[in-house]
Amino acid sequence: MSGEVLITVSPECAGSQSVSSYNASKRHERTETRERSARTREVHDCDAARRIVSAGDASRQTVSLEVSASPRPPTFGVITVPVEKGPPMSVPTAIAPTTALSALLDDLRGEAPDIEVRASSPETAEFGYDAGTAPRRDALAPDGPAVAFPATVAEVQLLVRLAARHGVSVVPRGAGTGLSGGATAHADQLVVSTDRLTRIVEVSPADEVAVVEPGVLNAALNERLAPLGLFYAPDPASWRISTIGGNIATNAGGLRCAKYGVTRESVLALDVVLADGSLVSVGHRSIKGVTGLDLVSLFVGSEGVLGIVVGATVRIRPLPVARRTVTAFFDSTSAGAAAIGAITASRVRPSVIEFLDEPTLEGIDAARDSGLRARGAALLLIELDGFGIDEQTAELTTALEAAGARVRVESDTDAEILWELRRSGRRFDERSWFAGGDVAVPKSRIAEVFAGFSAIEARYGVAVSAVAHAGDGNLHPVITLPIPVDADPAVVPASVHDAADALVRAALAVGGTVSGEHGIGTVKRALAAEELAARVREAQLAIKTALDPAGLFNPGKAL
Numbered sequence: 001m002s003g004e005v006l007i008t009v010s011p012e013c014a015g016s017q018s019v020s021s022y023n024a025s026k027r028h029e030r031t032e033t034r035e036r037s038a039r040t041r042e043v044h045d046c047d048a049a050r051r052i053v054s055a056g057d058a059s060r061q062t063v064s065l066e067v068s069a070s071p072r073p074p075t076f077g078v079i080t081v082p083v084e085k086g087p088p089m090s091v092p093t094a095i096a097p098t099t100a101l102s103a104l105l106d107d108l109r110g111e112a113p114d115i116e117v118r119a120s121s122p123e124t125a126e127f128g129y130d131a132g133t134a135p136r137r138d139a140l141a142p143d144g145p146a147v148a149f150p151a152t153v154a155e156v157q158l159l160v161r162l163a164a165r166h167g168v169s170v171v172p173r174g175a176g177t178g179l180s181g182g183a184t185a186h187a188d189q190l191v192v193s194t195d196r197l198t199r200i201v202e203v204s205p206a207d208e209v210a211v212v213e214p215g216v217l218n219a220a221l222n223e224r225l226a227p228l229g230l231f232y233a234p235d236p237a238s239w240r241i242s243t244i245g246g247n248i249a250t251n252a253g254g255l256r257c258a259k260y261g262v263t264r265e266s267v268l269a270l271d272v273v274l275a276d277g278s279l280v281s282v283g284h285r286s287i288k289g290v291t292g293l294d295l296v297s298l299f300v301g302s303e304g305v306l307g308i309v310v311g312a313t314v315r316i317r318p319l320p321v322a323r324r325t326v327t328a329f330f331d332s333t334s335a336g337a338a339a340i341g342a343i344t345a346s347r348v349r350p351s352v353i354e355f356l357d358e359p360t361l362e363g364i365d366a367a368r369d370s371g372l373r374a375r376g377a378a379l380l381l382i383e384l385d386g387f388g389i390d391e392q393t394a395e396l397t398t399a400l401e402a403a404g405a406r407v408r409v410e411s412d413t414d415a416e417i418l419w420e421l422r423r424s425g426r427r428f429d430e431r432s433w434f435a436g437g438d439v440a441v442p443k444s445r446i447a448e449v450f451a452g453f454s455a456i457e458a459r460y461g462v463a464v465s466a467v468a469h470a471g472d473g474n475l476h477p478v479i480t481l482p483i484p485v486d487a488d489p490a491v492v493p494a495s496v497h498d499a500a501d502a503l504v505r506a507a508l509a510v511g512g513t514v515s516g517e518h519g520i521g522t523v524k525r526a527l528a529a530e531e532l533a534a535r536v537r538e539a540q541l542a543i544k545t546a547l548d549p550a551g552l553f554n555p556g557k558a559l
Contacts, residue, residue, distance in 0.1 A: 101146060101188050104166040108148070112158055116149040120187045127191045131238075132179030132436070132523060135490075145171065145185035151196040153271070153279065153310045160308065161277035163190050164552055171554050172304035174214065174246030177238040179436065180521030182250060182303040182557050192308060194245050200224055201311070209268060209285060211313050214245020221314075230316045233260035236517070237423045245309050251301030253517030255422075258471020259351040259385075260317075262517060264300045271311030272299055275548040285313055298543070303519050303558040306547045320351075320385035324393060325415035328405035329376025333357040336378030337447035339403035340470045343382075344443055346399040348392050350471065352383035354422055357450060359465030367427035370417075376406065380470065381422055426467070432480045433492045435500040437523070439507035440474045440516030449475060452506050460499040474516035477503050501527065520558045 101120070108117050118124050124144030129135065150156045163170045171185040173193050185191050197213035200221060204210070205228055212221060218239040221232050235254035236242055242252065248270070253262040260266070269283030283289065283296035299306055330336035336355060343353060356364075358377040365373050372379065380400070384392045397407045410418060428434050441449055446468060453464040466477040479499045483489050504514055504527050514520070514527045529537065540559050544551075 100166040101168050101190065104162055104168045104190065105146060107162050107165070108159075111162065112155065115151075115155050115159065118147045120144060120146050124191075127173065127176070127193070128185050128187075130176045130178040130181060130183045130521075132518070132521070133181040133184055143187040145187055145189045145191045147191045147193055149193050149196050153197070153273070156192060156194075156197075156273050156308055156310055157277045157279060159190070159192055160273055160275065160552070164275060164277065164550065167550070169555050170308075170552055172245075172249070172308045174243040174249065175217075175238075175241055177242045177246060178250055178521065179438075179518045180250070180515065180523045182519050182521035182554070183246075184522055184557075194243065194308075194310075197245075197310060203228065203230075203316070205230060205316075207285065208287070208316055209313050210316050211311065212244050213311055214243060214248070214309050216244045218242055218244060218247060225316055226319070229319050231319050232266065232314060232316055234263045234266055244312055244314070248300050248309050248312060249303050250519035251517065253469065253472075253474060255352045255354060255383075255419075255469060257469055257474065257517075258353050259349055264297055266315045267296055267300055267312060268315055269313035270296055270299050270309055272307040273310055274307045275550060275552045279310070280307075281311075283313065287315070301519065303521065304554040305544055305558050307553065321387055322389040323351075323383060323385045324389050325410040325418060326382045326384065326393065326396060326407060327375075327410055327418065328380040328382065328400045328407050330378040330380075330405055331376065333378045333450055334447065335404050336376075336380060337450045339380060339400060339405055340443065340446055342399045342403040343380075343396065343471075346395055348384070348396045348399070350382045350392075350396070351385045352381070353469070353471035354381040355379070355446070355468040355470040356381065356422070357465055357467070359463065360426065360467050363427065363465070364421055364425040368421060368425050370421055370425065372421070380405070381418060383419075422467070426478075428478070428480070430489075432482050433489070433496050434478055434480045435492070435496050436476065436478045437500060437504070438474060438476045438516050438518045439504055439512055439514065440472070441507050441510050441512030443470070443473045445510040445512070446470060446473055446475070448510060449506060449512075453477075456499050456502050456506070460495045460502070462496060462499045464499065464503070469516075472516070473512070475507070479503070505530070522557060525556075525558070 105117060105119055108115065120143045122141045122143060124147050125141040126144065127147045128142070128144040148159050150159055160170060169189050171183060171189050171191045173183045173185070173191050175195075176183055194214040197215040198220075199213045200216055201211040201213065203224065210221065210225070210232065218232070218235065219241075221244065225231050233256050234247060234252060235256050236247060236252040237254065239254065246252070247263045248267060251263050267283070268287070268289075269281060269285055271279060271281050273279055282299065284291075299309065328336075328339065330339065336357070340353070340355060343350065356372075356379045358373070361372045361377070361379060364370050382396070384396065386392075393409060400407050450466065453466070456462070457464050461481070463480045464477060466475045468475040477500075479496055481493065481496050504524075507513065508531055514524050514531050520528045532540075537559070544559055
């Protein structure tokens with residue numbers, strides 16, 4: 001028996017190596033009947049198309065690749081893969097046609113009436129993007145994806161099984177605060193939101209662990225822990241609104257990474273729903289545990305392409321006996337960046353070391369009238385914690401003053417204001433285009449990266465600034481360009497994107513990485529390929545195929 005696999009992708013797919021994203025067809029497939037062969041599938045990813053061909057070659061089946069001549073809307077290309085008679089292939093079939101989504105929603109109404117499900121419509125458009133890929137406010141809202149809101153782990157399993165039955169791809173979603181397009185979804189996909197999985201199942205001070213569902217907010221967990229004299233260390237800037245599940249999906253970092261590490265260092269075990277709907281537990285409740293491969297680290301940062309995290313056992317710690325905020329202002333950005341090395345050379349290990357360059361201070365002042373720039377042209381904002389706080393302060397002050405800093409121990413009131421300014425003080429003028437992101441470099445090369453901003457500005461005609469988690473070399477650069485009066489704000493010039501790519505390549509050139517904590521998503525897939533060797537990428541795709549052979553979970557992301 002022969003069949004065919006229709007692989008719907010962007011028109012240039014047939015001639016390109018890969019595509020990072022795809023604007024889904026709205027309803028052009030809905031008039032088609034369900035009389036297609038059961039082996040007919042559609043995917044939105046060139047890489048998936050080529051994996052199907054490769055898998056056919058590996059199984060000695062004749063598989064050819066050609067562009068279909070069948071009429072389609074002009075914004076879509078169709079690659080037709082005829083499959084000659086032979087045994088079934090175990091290959092990624094990925095995304096089903098729109099009619100399959102309609103059939104899935106019919107089944108959900110019949111088999112899972114208690115699960116709230118919203119059909120694809122303009123009202124679900126907000127579930128089609130995350131914080132980093134949101135359209136401008138004046139943009140037209142397209143149809144968003146279908147969205148399901150399970151309230152139990154069993155409901156997540158059922159949703160995955162039904163989606164697999166119909167070949168509909170699933171996009172796991174937390175709070176949508178991501179910045180790399182990891183939770184973007186199309187109109188023919190099903191978003192599985194973890195918003196209602198919000199139980200803090202257990203807090204065990206004796207074991208120093210908490211067991212939580214993925215929809216628990218980072219802030220909510222710490223509110224629960226504080227009366228017990230405990231805290232959960234990871235603290236991304238969005239900690240008040242981001243979920244633990246989302247933090248796990250991107251391996252989120254935050255300000256305290258300098259001392260306590262990124263999310264991975266605080267995750268001991270995970271409960272994960274796999275692509276066949278099965279529930280598995282990986283990792284250990286104990287602090288130590290080396291039995292088997294480290295699958296916890298595999299799922300942390302995987303952006304939902306391997307499975308849906310439905311539970312996490314995380315490490316909690318005693319609240320420090322003391323915390324103190326120290327500021328160090330400098331006469332120039334270069335002087336401040338160079339002084340980061342003085343902290344490393346000392347015996348003090350702050351919990352937080354944040355570096356703000358001159359344009360950042362000016363931007364915060366413009367937005368909040370904070371007066372920071374009057375105190376200096378660059379700022380190291382530092383938090384010390386733990387025992388011996390006076391001794392730590394004395395040694396740190398000596399090291400920084402020797403590097404040219406004006407050092408001050410801030411009052412608790414002023415410290416609270418400063419940290420809030422760091423987290424949310426930056427504002428971006430809507431009269432400018434801008435691109436953001438994150439890269440990470442060895443700490444010893446931070447000053448070199450900042451020094452390279454001027455060359456990028458001169459080459460691309462943009463402005464570049466950055467804040468940095470200086471304790472671990474993680475920079476968050478921002479590229480801006482004023483929008484001319486007669487320009488379309490929605491059309492971002494290539495120079496802005498080219499400058500952002502140049503910053504990433506500058507980080508790679510000094511031994512850095514494409515992303516320190518925001519993940520890869522769709523925004524950084526091509527750049528990640530510049531960092532990872534071909535054999536490494538092949539290994540990652542092999543893992544994806546082993547856990548999700550049909551390409552069900554979050555296709556086109558991370559890998």
